[in-house]
Amino acid sequence: MRPMRSHEPLEPAEAFRRLQQVVDSIPHAAVFAQVIHPDGTMRYEHASEGFERLFGVAPEELLADPTTLDALILPDDLPRARLLTKAATAGQGLIDCELRVRSRTGVVRWVRIRAATGPLPDGSTRVSGIMADESDRKQTEVQREQVDQARRSSEEALVAAQSIAKLGGFRYHVPTRTVVWTDEMHRILGRDLRQEPPSFDELVKGVHPEDRPRFVEALDRCARDGAPYALEYRAVRPDGSVLYISGRGTARQDETGQTVEIFGTVQDITERVVEEQARVKVEERLLQAQKLESLGLLAGGVAHDFNNLLTGVLTEASLALDDLPQNSPAQAPLRTIEASARRMSEMTKQLLTYAGGGPFAAERLDPTRLVSDMVDALRRSVARDVRLMVDMPRQRGLDGAPLSSRGAPCIEADPGQLRQVVMNLVQNASEAIQGRSGDVRIRAWMEESAPISSGSGRQTSRPGGAGSWVLEVADTGCGMDAETRRRVFDPFFTTKGRGRGLGLSTVQGIVRRLWGQVEVESEPDRGTTIRLRVPLVPGMASVPVPRDPPSRAPIQRLRILVVDDEEAVRITLSRVLGRRGHTVAMAADGEEAVEVFRNARGDFDLVLLDISMPRKNGYEALEALRGVRPTVRVVMMSGYSEAHLTSAGIKGSQETPYDGFLEKPFAVESIDRVLGEALRTRR
Template sequence: MPKALAGVKPRDADSSLRDAPIACHELDGEGNVVWINQAGCRLLGLPAKQILKRPIWEFVAPGERDSSRLAVQRKLSAELPLTVFERTYTRPDGSTLVLEIHEQYRRRANGSLAGIRSFMLDITARKRAEEELRKISDGLESRIRERTQELELAIDFVRREMDERRAAEKEHRKLEAQVQYSQRMESMGVLAGGVAHKFNNLLTTILGYASLAGTEMSQGSRAQEHLEQIIAAAGSAAELTQQMLAYSGRGQFDLKPLEVSPLVESTTRLLDSLVSRKTALSFELTENLPRIEADAGQFRQILVNLVNNAVEAMGERKGQIAISTGLVWAEGGELPPLNSGHMVPAGSYVYLEVADTGTGMDTATLAKIFDPFFTTKFTGRGLGLPAVLGIVRAHRGSIRVVSNPGEGTKIRVFFPALDDADLCEAAPAATSKVWPRAGTILVVDDEQPILRLAKTVLESAGLHVLTADDGNQAIQVFRAHASEIHAVLLDLTMPGMDGVEVFHNIHAFQPEARVVLCSGYDEHEASNRMGDRRPTAFLRKPYHPRELLKLLSTVW
């Protein structure tokens, strides 16, 4: 063992530490090793003679050597407070040790600083275990993070999937409701059209015979006045059936390219007369809109019906009715369909909107506003909005209604906008010519009262009349008398062989035959059922006898 430093008293602790199992060494005031026990030599892997008189930082790993030297020198020069710390040492075989070092100052007998005594605990195995645990922990944390991210992605995917499924189910329910509604409206339209057709046949008989009876009455007699009341009532009933036909989409239409805003503007005075003084009527009409293909009279009927509906919603309260027009683009299926199984196609649509600040409607009422004869007003007939629906349906349009109780109602009607290529010039009107009121006509109708009425009217006009009450008989009579028949008055709707089939058989036998088609339905729809060939003229039921004679004079 080396000699004690000058001025340092011998210590009994040296002998007790020499064989201690814990490594211990002592440094002088310069940081050199002046004493080390056997456990310290074994720990550093060197004999004492290769350790003593050397600075302790020479045994420290190169990466920590400078910081070790500075730390020892600061402690010895300033007597800084000593703390437990860790340091990495290098053995001669190249292996490294991590040591936990506990220190205390060594002092001389006079109390001056002599150096530092250090106790070194080998914590290499513990640090390696900690490092392994740290790696395992980091690996686990990394895997947990990865799994967490995967779970979050999976949860997000499932959430999106559920949201998309809910949205798809909601859209499916919406489309299903629209289809069911369209089917219901279409079924009710078919029913209303059939009822209107039957009524038109009855009204034709009533109106015709009342008119004939009136011609046989003395002018100004009470009986003639009674007949005039019958004729007026029949005319009112005919208007009602026309509303029913409009609801069914089979009203009378004369489709032409129309400009919506000028057409609305032309009805301003009429609309003003419908609105009370308590209600302000305003217009916001977009100029230079594309034209639409529509019947001007039916379009005005839509406008009047919508304004009437708004006026009824306003009641006696003060408020406003706003009428506007404009142009929108709609994607396929975006607008509500009015025909079951038919999606409203994408395209540009010109709209007419009537908005009021009236009472508004709840969901239950909204679901019924287009049902025929449904009304919330004591004086209403419940055919205004159903007629609007039928007219718009016939024009291949759509309707959107927004309403809430106490917030008023907004009804927007959409019509397909025409491209320039769709526009065409109207055909010039035919020149009139004198009707000699002579010749033979074939009248075909399955309703015996109408058949007898037409025969009576035409024979009174000086014509020879042949009749047939079904399609097969009509073809037989026409073939037997084709050379003498000037024209055919043909009913469209008959049981068995209908007017369409009779029409084609007649034209197949005699292509130049003049056929006047007679129906309670719309001329446009009736003519379209004929295919490529078109009838010579069209007569809508119910008709007045003079209307029949006037039309025949144009085709004779």
């Protein structure tokens, strides 16, 4: 096709008029032509009507004053306008820039200037171009940028929230079995972001082997039925560390109802689970402490009431034995009664010891020598078919030097309670053999050790320890399974039909008071080994001071007031003291005791005063008696041990001390000894 041509050439004026009409018809644009002189001044050669539409400036006004438009450019954009002028005079051929101009009506417009420059013979520069209103486009760009910025901010906030919540996600494409992970999921599972995209098998492999079947079943059910899942499981990182995960997932199905994708989340809940486990342990310890407290109250009540009753049994048996000739047939049953009463008393002491209220008279002692001195008694305590072997070789100190050159190492313990520990362990080992032939082996040694710690990791060793004394009792008996080992120290737990379940719990209670620990190794049908570790203390073991046997001959004939709310105790004590030639008066409670004492004008040499009584307890009665006669000697009596009373906060005033303490049940020789000591305490 041939281009259209005008048949007649147009005059320049007509051509410019027609071009002006075309330019003026553009609604959001203005055409201009200006000349910039070498001195920087300029003038407009032409300005279209668009200037008035865009800026409210008439073309004539702009032709008359070329600086009119400069005054409308926003101050922030003026430097750019000056650079534009400089670029034009420098001979830059094409100019393309954007400026903000405020019209005289107050509307701010984004104006895009596109112009061509050319030199003039006099050195000036002509700039011809068009100014177009780009406000709508710029507004769209600004809005798009704001949307993009909001999206980026939202994504950053989401990433931060996922990081804070330790929440990752994945998308599992079921048909292809491909998986896409979020960055946070990589971090949670310890996977390098630079690695290749994980596979479905890698996703499953990261689950702990014990929890893997549940996880796969949940995914299969979600893929098969479209059922969402929620479960907690453990995951294993590449470095072998284990973390706890809360996983959730939901399915996306196509129009046929087939599952196409599964969207899942994984949240690291390790901190929560660890805190929950710690809380459960604290609650268990609190529950155990409450059980111990309840047991202590029970033990104290049992000890008091039981020991009151046993006092009559034990003392009357002793008196009866004294009355009978040595060849009397009643001697044997009476000694059986006496022995049984003592064993029942030991049972109450075990209850008190486990509950932390038993007497505790600590002293420095050589534990190996103590065990060696018990061997004969231990052999008598095991069953007939059980062989007791004792292996305590000559010891050396931690530095290898013979102990004889420095004295024996020692621990700080109550010798009676340590004997109870050894006896309980040996008897328990003997009973575990269950009537068959077998061996019980006792070993003891000293070792250099780190601070002894409990199972919770809390240090329990005595500060400044110099190693540990170790006692090991092993048997070839039936052994224990894991559940029995877990409960072996629980009070009243026993696997023996006639057992009381207090032997090992008492051992643990005593060893803990010695800042030690108990270890148990056992397997069914492979025997049991129980090992104690007790920290050594600096210094030498105490040398036992032999005590003179108590004399039953009274120092003098005394007038004694016996005060107890148990009639059996009053009568028994009255008989014992009467046989010693003493004159005895009796009272059933503290109030009656004060009345009897006051009526007698305090004419008593000694008062045997029970502590737990109605109306007025022993300590209250003690103060009242001392108020009548300050110098009267008083021996306190109780079914509780003196240490138990002190630990429970049950004690008298320091201003009114007593002269002796008689723990029930007591034998005749104990009465003689305590009375003799009380009479020697004060003059």
